[in-house]
Amino acid sequence: MSRIGKKPVAIPGGVTAKIENGVLSVKGPKGTLTMGLSDQVTYSVDEATVAVQPINQSKQARSHWGMQRTLVSNLMEGVTNGFTKVLDIKGVGYRATAQGKNLKLQLGYSHDVDIAVPEGIEIKTPDNTTVEISGIDKQKVGQIAAEIRRWRKPEPYKGKGIAYRGEFIFRKEGKKK
Template identity: 65%
Template sequence: MSRIGKRPVAVPQGVEANLDGRDLKIKGPKGELAMTFMDEVDVKLEDGNITVMPIGQTKRARSMWGMQRTLAENLVTGVTDGFSKELKLNGVGYRAAVQGNNVQLQLGYSHDVIFPIPEGIDVKCPDQTTIIISGIDKQKVGQVAAQIREWRKPEPYKGKGIKYSDEYIFRKEGKKK
């Protein structure tokens, strides 16, 4: 039995949830999100709670149970609070700035990296070495953060690169003479 899957997802006040067959639409103060549930789970919307149960006892049905419930919870959290990721730039001359619909990154290349901001994502740079990515879709926020980080992953010797603010970089000792 899935401990996560057993818990119902509470729909708070001010959030409207509609279940049409396998399609769930959630509308809240920050926006609207939708998802389609897998065939292996059964979904019910009653008394302001979304309940997900597996249809059979197959391994796939039990695997999908907790994941589908978590995806439904992410929709509710996204339209009420939203999600955000914070990136830190470490390195001499590494800078970030938001210009219109693009993030301009100076990462030690011979040219500036221009990253276009996707629809539904908000990017802020409170200072030159911090990037805050926020939005209502958890997957999209994480994807944008990963794509920006991909330009210069942190290296283990000096710690230079783009890292998540809560990420620990395991440092290695350099060459000895």
Template identity: 65%
Template structure:
């Protein structure tokens, strides 16, 4: 029995959901998102909640039950509060600057890196060593953060690079003579 799937998804004030077939559409103050579930689960909306129930006792139905409920919860969270990832840049001369839909990164290469920000995500730089990625799609926000981090992942000797805020980098000791 899915512990996650058993709980219905509560809809906060200002958020509405509608189900047509296997597609649930959630509207909120930040936008509209939709998710199409597999035929193994049933989606129902009642009393400001969205409930997900499995259609049978098969292993696949039980797998899709919890996953579908989590996806609906992410839609509700995205359109009501949104998602946010914060990156820190450490290193001498390493900095970032958001200019419209382009994030300019100086990461120790012979050239600046111009990262094109996809639609549906906003990137801001409160300081030149901090990057904040926000949006209503959790997967897209996380993927953009991972793509930016990929340009200069933190290295274990000096800790230079782009890291998630609060991420711990295991530090290594250098060579000894």
């Protein structure tokens, strides 16, 4: 039994959810999100909740159950509050600036790194060592944050690089004399 899957997802005020043609669409104050439905799980929408149940007790159906419930919960959270990831840049000369629909990174390479911001994602740089990524789709926000971080992962000796806010970087001791 899935402990997460058993709980129905509450529909917040100002949010509507409906199922049409195998697609769950959720509309809220921040926008509209859609999700394709799994055939291993049944969904039921009423006025206040969305419930998810497996179609049978097979291992595959039970494994989809909790994940599908979490995806529905992420849709509700996204259209009401949205999601934000914050990246911190550490290193001498490492900088980031948001320029319209592009993010320009200076990371010690011989060239600047330009990253195109996808539709539905907003990137802010409150200072030149902080990047705030926000949007209503949790997967897109996490994906663009991972792509930015991939350009210069934090290294263990000095901690230089791009790290998520709150991420622990395991530090190593340097060479001894």
